[in-house]
Amino acid sequence: MAEGDPGRVVEAVWRMESARIVGALARMVHDVGVAEELAQDAVLLALEQWPRTGVPDNPGGWLMLTAKHRAIDLVRRNTRYAQKLAEAGRDAEDRVRSAEDEVNEALDDPIGDDVLRLLFVACHPVLPAEGRLALTLRLLGGLTTREIARAFLVPEPTVGQRISRAKRTLTEHRVPIELPPPAELPARLASVLEVVYLIFNEGYSATGGDDWMRPSLCEEALRLGRVLAGLMPDEPEVQGLVALMEIQASRIGARTGPGGEPVLLLDQDRSLWDRLLIRRGLEALARAEALGTLGPYGLQAAIAACHARAVVAEDTDWERIAALYRVLAHVAPSPVVELNRAVAVGLAYGPARGLEIVDALLDERALRDYPQFPAVRGDLLARLGRHDEAREEFRRAAALTRNEREQALFLARAAAQETC
């Protein structure tokens, strides 16, 4: 990039390359916090120099090389210190040399297992979920503390604390910068996928405020998912999660009406669905299916695909969806899955069958404060002509949701029961 505002170029290149740079440095200095500081130093140098010298021909390579030199300096300094302590000179020189080899190797690694390692470290189970989220967005997304705070509607210092605490925890627990051993991989991968999907969902249906969605978080999660799929192409659940997110994201443009109000799946204008994302989602689902049995994400993607394949809502294959939910309820049982199964069964085999499933969930503590539970029950009751009961359920749903737009929708549905 020869021209352009150097500040904005630095920002863009940092976002594109930071995970790779920090990942490579972390492998060298064995500390993600230190690695990030070294990489940030390179960014500061770029901001200082590029306005004078012009943007280099290969800005990403420049940042990587500059960061590498700083890391080697640091390793050298530390080694010299260790050398004094141990008075074992030759050994120390070897260590510098092997560190340099490691960096050169990292530079030669174009796609970046370093990124994968960094992702597994940022999503390490020793960290609380919020720490994993913040650290992942920071280290893998190159987002600033302020951007993360804005996305999650929490104060900036809170995010700063979460990130620094997470880095400290990783150092204290001496979490190695390496891929988990094969025996631990499934559990650790599950944590990575969970974090990516949490980020997606935070963007897809914002839990607070009056914004229905925060699409940039969806895009970031999709990007992370695609990166992960590129780095671990043989993991069916990675493909499954990507498929799920691509298909869900394809509906973003149809999920809000002109007034910003939410539009439910079956009421959406399907011509607004993003065909490119649907195609990508169906391809990822096909890859997941080819790799073996579908896991929870793959099954959810298969359900999403049933909707994506229906040109009009009336064409939806509800029997297939109900069957997929039954499998999902088997491999990943949860009251929410059961509730969704009730919806599908209600549409495939009539509201009475759906209501049976919902009513079996009445004592579920996990659903007590879940606005979709009364909403689904209200819908089934309304279809059975039990309008007074339905109205009560929609009012309960409105009282439970924290999303103002959704609340308005539930209140409107409650009001509609009066005229029935």
Place this chain on the structure above:
Amino acid sequence: MRYLITLKATKQPATPPPADLMEAIAKLGEEAAKAGAMLDNGGLAPSSEGARVALAEGRIGVTDGPFTEAKELVSYVIYQVRSKEEAVEWVSRFLRLHRDHWAGWEGEADVLRVFGPEDFGPPA
């Protein structure tokens, strides 16, 4: 943000694209896909195989290619990135490969943002 990039050739050497250019392009494409940036791409056949459909003075007219411009559209790519600068950087990498591997080739790419839901949604 989604960007549509169209690549036009303005000066084509008589020699075909060298193998190492094609290899480098494939590698860059793989990199862009693995970085989660490239959503779609494709090469475009010469306009002699295409047609132009125009509306003028109330009439729909169809003209077969080739079109008269000196520039031929040769490919397109769709990136999903976080800023225009990121899209520009990917395209710059692509053109750098042409500069380094295919002497005499000249061309230009248009980087166009595709409207997304954010452009039609309610005010934030």
